[in-house]
Amino acid sequence: MTTGRDVLELSPVLPVVVLDRAEDAVPVAESLLAGGIRAIELTLRTPVALEAIARVAAEVPGIVVGAGTVTRPEHARQAADAGASFLVTPGATDSVLDGAFATGLPFLPGAATVSEAMRLAERGLDTLKFFPAEASGGAPALSAIAGPLPDLRFCPTGGITPASAPRYLALPNVGCVGGTWLTPKDALAARDYARIEALAKEASTLER
Numbered sequence: 001m002t003t004g005r006d007v008l009e010l011s012p013v014l015p016v017v018v019l020d021r022a023e024d025a026v027p028v029a030e031s032l033l034a035g036g037i038r039a040i041e042l043t044l045r046t047p048v049a050l051e052a053i054a055r056v057a058a059e060v061p062g063i064v065v066g067a068g069t070v071t072r073p074e075h076a077r078q079a080a081d082a083g084a085s086f087l088v089t090p091g092a093t094d095s096v097l098d099g100a101f102a103t104g105l106p107f108l109p110g111a112a113t114v115s116e117a118m119r120l121a122e123r124g125l126d127t128l129k130f131f132p133a134e135a136s137g138g139a140p141a142l143s144a145i146a147g148p149l150p151d152l153r154f155c156p157t158g159g160i161t162p163a164s165a166p167r168y169l170a171l172p173n174v175g176c177v178g179g180t181w182l183t184p185k186d187a188l189a190a191r192d193y194a195r196i197e198a199l200a201k202e203a204s205t206l207e208r
């Protein structure tokens with residue numbers, strides 16, 4: 001795992017996971033893996049996130065674990081120290097980019113406009129998160145961006161569903177899509193791992 005492109009190759013869907021209990025991390029990761037998903041983005045939105053990343057990194061070697069919601073430069077180092085193999089940021093400030101670069105990990109910085117994407121390309125980044133995807137014009141917007149910026153690849157995230165995912169995955173500049181739908185809040189609360197595995201199975205067989 002050395003580049004953002006490698007992260008996009010892992011699975012057609014990158015599950016974005018918000019955990020309230022660190023002890024759920026391993027069974028959730030194992031359920032996703034059993035469904036054929038080879039990457040998991042654990043968001044730093046909850047206090048248990050770093051512990052969750054550490055557990056998955058140590059106990060589920062078959063899945064590549066990354067940290068999402070990296071919104072401050074120090075998050076990047078904390079996630080790397082916990083064992084994250086990649087980072088995802090919803091947007092990109094200079095200081096967050098500096099923090100992410102300093103870890104040496106591959107990362108997907110968020111961009112929602114052509115100018116943001118161009119600024120990131122100027123810093124040598126060719127693999128980005130398109131966020132918030134649906135609210136920023138969805139698949140038609142990304143398709144238009146491929147015209148002037150054909151060398152960039154995206155992981156669109158934000159409002160994507162099993163129904164809309166194929167429209168993104170059909171685009172030449174999309175490597176995978178991100179979304180929370182594989183780990184619904186109620187399934188996590190109920191520890192319904194069979195449901196998570198079934199959702200993962202469906203997602204892992206999407207064509208791209």
Ligand SMILES: O=C(O)C(=O)C[C@H](O)[C@H](O)COP(=O)(O)O
Pocket residue numbers: 016043045068069070088089090131157158159160178179180181
């Ligand atoms: O947490 C982050 O770092 C984000 O940038 C936002 C998430 O990627 C989206 O919230 C995905 O959520 P859904 O729209 O439910 O699939």
